[in-house]
Amino acid sequence: MRVTLMSHSVLTNILEQLDSLSLDEKQILSKHLASLNDENQALSYLSKLKMIESKKTDILKISKNYGASNFRYCIEDNEVIFIVDLAKNRSLLDLGGLLESLRELLSFDVVVFTEKMIKEPYRELIINNAVNL
Known part of the structure:
Protein backbone atom coordinates (compact mmCIF):
# COMPACT_ATOMS: atom_id res chain seq x y z
CA MET A 1 0.00 0.00 0.00
CA ARG A 2 1.38 3.40 -0.93
CA VAL A 3 0.97 6.11 1.67
CA THR A 4 1.16 9.73 0.65
CA LEU A 5 1.70 12.38 3.28
CA MET A 6 -0.28 15.60 2.93
CA SER A 7 0.40 18.94 4.49
CA HIS A 8 -1.79 20.23 7.28
CA SER A 9 -3.21 22.96 5.03
CA VAL A 10 -4.22 20.43 2.33
CA LEU A 11 -5.96 18.21 4.89
CA THR A 12 -7.72 21.21 6.42
CA ASN A 13 -8.93 22.27 2.99
CA ILE A 14 -10.28 18.78 2.27
CA LEU A 15 -12.11 18.64 5.60
CA GLU A 16 -13.66 22.05 4.98
CA GLN A 17 -14.87 20.92 1.57
CA LEU A 18 -16.33 17.74 3.08
CA ASP A 19 -18.20 19.78 5.67
CA SER A 20 -19.83 21.79 2.89
CA LEU A 21 -21.27 18.66 1.18
CA SER A 22 -24.89 17.67 1.62
CA LEU A 23 -25.75 14.31 3.18
CA ASP A 24 -26.57 12.89 -0.27
CA GLU A 25 -23.25 14.09 -1.66
CA LYS A 26 -21.41 12.55 1.30
CA GLN A 27 -23.16 9.20 0.69
CA ILE A 28 -22.25 9.29 -3.01
CA LEU A 29 -18.64 10.08 -2.16
CA SER A 30 -18.57 7.30 0.44
CA LYS A 31 -19.88 4.75 -2.08
CA HIS A 32 -17.37 5.90 -4.67
CA LEU A 33 -14.46 5.57 -2.21
CA ALA A 34 -15.65 2.11 -1.19
CA SER A 35 -15.78 1.12 -4.86
CA LEU A 36 -12.21 2.36 -5.39
CA ASN A 37 -11.08 0.37 -2.36
CA ASP A 38 -12.72 -2.78 -3.75
CA GLU A 39 -10.95 -2.23 -7.10
CA ASN A 40 -7.60 -1.75 -5.35
CA GLN A 41 -8.09 -4.97 -3.36
CA ALA A 42 -8.96 -6.88 -6.53
CA LEU A 43 -5.85 -5.56 -8.29
CA SER A 44 -3.70 -6.43 -5.27
CA TYR A 45 -5.17 -9.95 -5.22
CA LEU A 46 -4.44 -10.45 -8.92
CA SER A 47 -0.90 -9.08 -8.67
CA LYS A 48 -0.11 -11.41 -5.77
CA LEU A 49 -1.62 -14.36 -7.63
CA LYS A 50 0.46 -13.57 -10.74
CA MET A 51 3.62 -13.19 -8.66
CA ILE A 52 3.08 -16.54 -6.93
CA GLU A 53 2.45 -18.29 -10.24
CA SER A 54 5.47 -16.65 -11.90
Whole structure:
Protein backbone atom coordinates (compact mmCIF):
# COMPACT_ATOMS: atom_id res chain seq x y z
CA MET A 1 0.00 0.00 0.00
CA ARG A 2 1.38 3.40 -0.93
CA VAL A 3 0.97 6.11 1.67
CA THR A 4 1.16 9.73 0.65
CA LEU A 5 1.70 12.38 3.28
CA MET A 6 -0.28 15.60 2.93
CA SER A 7 0.40 18.94 4.49
CA HIS A 8 -1.79 20.23 7.28
CA SER A 9 -3.21 22.96 5.03
CA VAL A 10 -4.22 20.43 2.33
CA LEU A 11 -5.96 18.21 4.89
CA THR A 12 -7.72 21.21 6.42
CA ASN A 13 -8.93 22.27 2.99
CA ILE A 14 -10.28 18.78 2.27
CA LEU A 15 -12.11 18.64 5.60
CA GLU A 16 -13.66 22.05 4.98
CA GLN A 17 -14.87 20.92 1.57
CA LEU A 18 -16.33 17.74 3.08
CA ASP A 19 -18.20 19.78 5.67
CA SER A 20 -19.83 21.79 2.89
CA LEU A 21 -21.27 18.66 1.18
CA SER A 22 -24.89 17.67 1.62
CA LEU A 23 -25.75 14.31 3.18
CA ASP A 24 -26.57 12.89 -0.27
CA GLU A 25 -23.25 14.09 -1.66
CA LYS A 26 -21.41 12.55 1.30
CA GLN A 27 -23.16 9.20 0.69
CA ILE A 28 -22.25 9.29 -3.01
CA LEU A 29 -18.64 10.08 -2.16
CA SER A 30 -18.57 7.30 0.44
CA LYS A 31 -19.88 4.75 -2.08
CA HIS A 32 -17.37 5.90 -4.67
CA LEU A 33 -14.46 5.57 -2.21
CA ALA A 34 -15.65 2.11 -1.19
CA SER A 35 -15.78 1.12 -4.86
CA LEU A 36 -12.21 2.36 -5.39
CA ASN A 37 -11.08 0.37 -2.36
CA ASP A 38 -12.72 -2.78 -3.75
CA GLU A 39 -10.95 -2.23 -7.10
CA ASN A 40 -7.60 -1.75 -5.35
CA GLN A 41 -8.09 -4.97 -3.36
CA ALA A 42 -8.96 -6.88 -6.53
CA LEU A 43 -5.85 -5.56 -8.29
CA SER A 44 -3.70 -6.43 -5.27
CA TYR A 45 -5.17 -9.95 -5.22
CA LEU A 46 -4.44 -10.45 -8.92
CA SER A 47 -0.90 -9.08 -8.67
CA LYS A 48 -0.11 -11.41 -5.77
CA LEU A 49 -1.62 -14.36 -7.63
CA LYS A 50 0.46 -13.57 -10.74
CA MET A 51 3.62 -13.19 -8.66
CA ILE A 52 3.08 -16.54 -6.93
CA GLU A 53 2.45 -18.29 -10.24
CA SER A 54 5.47 -16.65 -11.90
CA LYS A 55 7.76 -17.69 -9.01
CA LYS A 56 6.36 -21.21 -8.65
CA THR A 57 9.63 -22.98 -9.51
CA ASP A 58 11.62 -20.80 -7.10
CA ILE A 59 9.06 -21.28 -4.33
CA LEU A 60 9.19 -25.06 -4.67
CA LYS A 61 13.00 -25.03 -4.74
CA ILE A 62 13.16 -22.90 -1.59
CA SER A 63 10.58 -25.06 0.17
CA LYS A 64 12.66 -28.21 -0.42
CA ASN A 65 15.68 -26.49 1.17
CA TYR A 66 13.66 -26.13 4.38
CA GLY A 67 12.11 -29.62 4.33
CA ALA A 68 8.66 -28.38 3.29
CA SER A 69 6.42 -30.32 0.92
CA ASN A 70 2.78 -30.46 -0.17
CA PHE A 71 2.93 -26.71 -0.80
CA ARG A 72 -0.48 -25.03 -0.97
CA TYR A 73 -1.66 -21.46 -0.75
CA CYS A 74 -4.76 -19.34 -0.50
CA ILE A 75 -5.45 -15.64 -0.45
CA GLU A 76 -7.99 -14.67 2.20
CA ASP A 77 -8.87 -11.02 2.79
CA ASN A 78 -5.84 -10.07 0.70
CA GLU A 79 -3.54 -12.08 3.00
CA VAL A 80 -1.42 -14.78 1.40
CA ILE A 81 -1.37 -17.97 3.44
CA PHE A 82 1.02 -20.79 2.57
CA ILE A 83 0.35 -24.24 4.00
CA VAL A 84 3.08 -26.85 4.00
CA ASP A 85 3.94 -30.23 5.44
CA LEU A 86 7.20 -30.10 7.34
CA ALA A 87 9.55 -33.11 7.34
CA LYS A 88 9.83 -34.88 10.70
CA ASN A 89 13.50 -33.95 11.11
CA ARG A 90 12.72 -30.22 10.66
CA SER A 91 11.75 -27.61 13.24
CA LEU A 92 10.01 -24.28 13.55
CA LEU A 93 13.36 -22.68 12.69
CA ASP A 94 13.04 -24.19 9.22
CA LEU A 95 9.50 -22.85 8.96
CA GLY A 96 10.77 -19.41 9.98
CA GLY A 97 13.54 -19.59 7.39
CA LEU A 98 11.01 -20.56 4.75
CA LEU A 99 8.81 -17.64 5.78
CA GLU A 100 11.63 -15.11 5.45
CA SER A 101 12.82 -16.57 2.15
CA LEU A 102 9.30 -16.38 0.69
CA ARG A 103 8.84 -12.78 1.84
CA GLU A 104 12.15 -11.85 0.22
CA LEU A 105 11.36 -13.70 -3.02
CA LEU A 106 7.80 -12.39 -3.42
CA SER A 107 8.34 -8.87 -2.03
CA PHE A 108 5.14 -8.94 -0.01
CA ASP A 109 4.10 -10.21 3.40
CA VAL A 110 2.99 -13.83 3.69
CA VAL A 111 2.30 -16.28 6.49
CA VAL A 112 3.34 -19.95 6.54
CA PHE A 113 1.58 -22.67 8.51
CA THR A 114 1.41 -26.39 8.77
CA GLU A 115 -2.15 -27.71 8.87
CA LYS A 116 -1.86 -28.44 12.60
CA MET A 117 -0.90 -24.82 13.32
CA ILE A 118 -4.15 -23.44 11.91
CA LYS A 119 -6.80 -22.93 14.58
CA GLU A 120 -9.81 -25.23 14.28
CA PRO A 121 -12.50 -22.66 13.42
CA TYR A 122 -10.45 -21.54 10.38
CA ARG A 123 -8.71 -24.74 9.37
CA GLU A 124 -11.47 -26.18 7.21
CA LEU A 125 -12.12 -22.91 5.37
CA ILE A 126 -8.45 -22.30 4.64
CA ILE A 127 -7.70 -25.89 3.63
CA ASN A 128 -10.76 -26.02 1.36
CA ASN A 129 -9.74 -22.77 -0.36
CA ALA A 130 -6.08 -23.72 -0.71
CA VAL A 131 -4.62 -24.35 -4.15
CA ASN A 132 -1.74 -26.74 -4.80
CA LEU A 133 1.30 -24.95 -6.08
